Amino acid sequence: MNRKYGVAGCCSAILLAGLFAFKPVAAPSQEKVSGQAVFAANCSACHGSDGRGGERAPSIATRREVVSRADADLIRAVQNGVPGTAMPGFAYMGAEKINAVVHYLRELQGIGANVKVPGDPRLGEQLFYGKAECARCHMINGRGGFLNSDLSGYGFGRSVESIRAAITDPDRSLDRKSESVTVVMADQHTLTGLIRNEDNFSLILQTEDGSFHSISKAAMTRVEYSGHSFMPGDYGSKLSDNEISDLVSYLIKSGVPEHASNQKQDSDDE
Numbered sequence: 001m002n003r004k005y006g007v008a009g010c011c012s013a014i015l016l017a018g019l020f021a022f023k024p025v026a027a028p029s030q031e032k033v034s035g036q037a038v039f040a041a042n043c044s045a046c047h048g049s050d051g052r053g054g055e056r057a058p059s060i061a062t063r064r065e066v067v068s069r070a071d072a073d074l075i076r077a078v079q080n081g082v083p084g085t086a087m088p089g090f091a092y093m094g095a096e097k098i099n100a101v102v103h104y105l106r107e108l109q110g111i112g113a114n115v116k117v118p119g120d121p122r123l124g125e126q127l128f129y130g131k132a133e134c135a136r137c138h139m140i141n142g143r144g145g146f147l148n149s150d151l152s153g154y155g156f157g158r159s160v161e162s163i164r165a166a167i168t169d170p171d172r173s174l175d176r177k178s179e180s181v182t183v184v185m186a187d188q189h190t191l192t193g194l195i196r197n198e199d200n201f202s203l204i205l206q207t208e209d210g211s212f213h214s215i216s217k218a219a220m221t222r223v224e225y226s227g228h229s230f231m232p233g234d235y236g237s238k239l240s241d242n243e244i245s246d247l248v249s250y251l252i253k254s255g256v257p258e259h260a261s262n263q264k265q266d267s268d269d270e
């Protein structure tokens, strides 16, 4: 069966037997069904070619309530559709195609058995809490600092490249909330951190040690916007390529909801 164009006589005989027996579902498939092809033909028009949603249907690649569902539930949803919504049932496709498309959906979600992470997540974890000092600012699953975003679940459904870019190029989507600023006080001393709140009379600055400073505008000379994220911009040179891959792997693996990571087991858990 692996050899597509095996012994011609043999395969056409099977094909004919299948036709005569008239059991298209049970007939042995000539080729492995491609979940990707099934998705492109039947799902992408509504869910988008990457499953992240389109005009007619929501994302099924990134929304937690879909991703955290067991395989068996997804299979059922694809089989039967979602009554009362535009999601049609695909039972007519047969089990093989439905399994294949759900399998592919897992890949789009970044959690399929086939999704390869580029490095070693355990080494990434050590880096995160150790040498790379990510945990000075970020928390994952309750461990680490809370100065900046909690990265639990962050890696989930995101591509390796986009996570890598978030680590090596923090300025790529700089906004005021993450920009490092320095406040110069009337007496010339300075404070550097993140502006957490601001009104006409005062601002609240959080410095790297985590503490909040409420500063009256009357008491300061100026605010210098650095044009850079508060996140260090030099990880691309301070860490090796492999180390960044390990960190990316850790973010991906730690982002997988528990339920979905058990997908190999069959499914009357719940």
Ligand code: HEC
Pocket (backbone or CB within 6 Å): 038, 039, 042, 043, 044, 045, 046, 047, 056, 057, 058, 060, 066, 074, 077, 078, 082, 085, 086, 087, 088, 090, 101, 102, 105
């Ligand atoms: C005609 C548009 C359309 C097509 C085609 C379509 N879907 Fe959907 N799908 C939807 C909509 C709309 C929803 C959201 C339903 C809701 O509101 O819960 C949805 C929801 C889902 C869900 C989440 C189900 C749940 O229980 O929440 C899955 C999984 C899904 N679709 C998979 C697929 C797959 C796989 C295909 C292709 C085989 C597909 N869909 C084709 C419109 C579509």
Ligand code: HEC
Pocket (backbone or CB within 6 Å): 128, 132, 133, 134, 135, 136, 137, 138, 147, 148, 149, 150, 151, 154, 163, 166, 167, 170, 177, 178, 229, 230, 231, 232, 235, 247
């Ligand atoms: C000095 C604090 C600091 C350190 C250290 C730091 N980051 Fe960040 N990080 C930030 C800030 C600020 C942002 C911008 C978004 C925000 O405010 O959380 C950010 C954003 C991110 C994002 C994107 C988050 C999002 O929601 O878009 C990722 C991923 C990330 N950091 C990973 C890391 C990793 C991995 C390390 C260690 C190699 C690290 N960071 C070290 C401060 C830091």
